[in-house]
Amino acid sequence: MNRRLPANMAFDFVRKSRINGLISLNSKSEHLNFFCVDHFNISHVNLTAPGNSPNTDGIKIGMSNNVKIRDSHIGSGDDCIAILSGKTNFDIHNITCGPGHGISAGSLGKHKEEKNVENVRVRDTVFTGTSAGIRFKTWESSVAEITVSGFLYENIKMVDVRHDIGDSHVQIRNVTFKNIWGTSRDKVAVK
Template sequence: MASINTAFKALCLSLLFVTVSSSPDTEPKVFDVQSYGAKGDGTADNANAFTNAWKDACAWKGRSKVYVPKGAFCLGGVTFAGPCNCQTYFVIDGVVLAPTNNDDIKKETWVNFAYINYLTISGSGTIDGQGKESWPLNNCNKNDNCPRLAVSMGFDFVNNSRIEGITSLNSKAGHFNFYFVDNFTIAGVNITAPGDSPNTDGIKVGFSSNINISNTHIGTGDDCIAILSGNTNLFIYNVTCGPGHGISVGSLGKNKVREEC
């Protein structure tokens, strides 16, 4: 009987070894922006390197990760568009810097994600809108020809996704805009700008559903969270606001034909 037990245990161990050794690698394929020529020196524009890394990651037939390592990476206005072939991660451990001159962005949104499913943005890094030089231009209450300042990061038609851990600093206009997204989680994010910075809304949500915002600190010069038209199932919990205007239902009653949340 002892020899049978020993043989059975040996067989089990052999089968376990075969199972483990033959199991597919679950780690995502890494696309480091530095491999595409990005320089974290705080001066070079890395838009081409970032977009090329994204294109390859998005086209990868498996889980993929765009990685921004430690360093200061300047980045002009970019759009990261899908659809992608599989679950995609965008990990920021460095600092991503917007142009100080708003005109150099040439887009309404500095960093935009569009038409993507199963996207995760995470990391210990910061996206810095460098808004200080642009805030004095925000005089739309007096000037009908005031410039339209760029939002730091936008999500359009992005579903089953999440953003966690990163910091958004000193946006020129709003920090995060979400439009036509479904099943999106914002967790553990830090959003900050001075209390006197104009129109630096923390999170703005419109025409979206199943949005969860939690464990997040938002301190800006405008709305902490602005809830616009067409939203359903919006959950907000364990969020601290201040400075700023708190959580608001934007434009409520402004237009009688507008459907409010």
């Protein structure tokens, strides 16, 4: 039997709340898991797990609105931040990410009941030694007819990142990349 390990902390159906100054070390699964939260502010958190620790997302969020994540360091064996189905109005800024898989929209498209992901801003962020930087992570044979739209990535620095910008199989519209620079471990930085 393959049993799923618990998150360090989970927040379900929480409104108008905040986390400030939290340190989470060596989570067995994701550090912080959010589901159906609204108006939630996350700041000055330090989430750390080894780069080879599987499924240790820093922050995983689904079906949530009006979330701000700022002034934090996230290092993990999976996504620093995983933006799952059904999210709107996210503001992510001043994050250092590494090790890990970067900041991902997804995985998306596996389940029919998934919702669109809209209006996400990621800015003033540094990726160091991550396997990806900015990534839209989707299932190749998507069963959900969803759209990812209204994304802005601005002032992003990549340092020794394997795949700086990744590809997708879900419809993506209105995505802006502005002032992104750095180094890639591979010859192809944008896929």
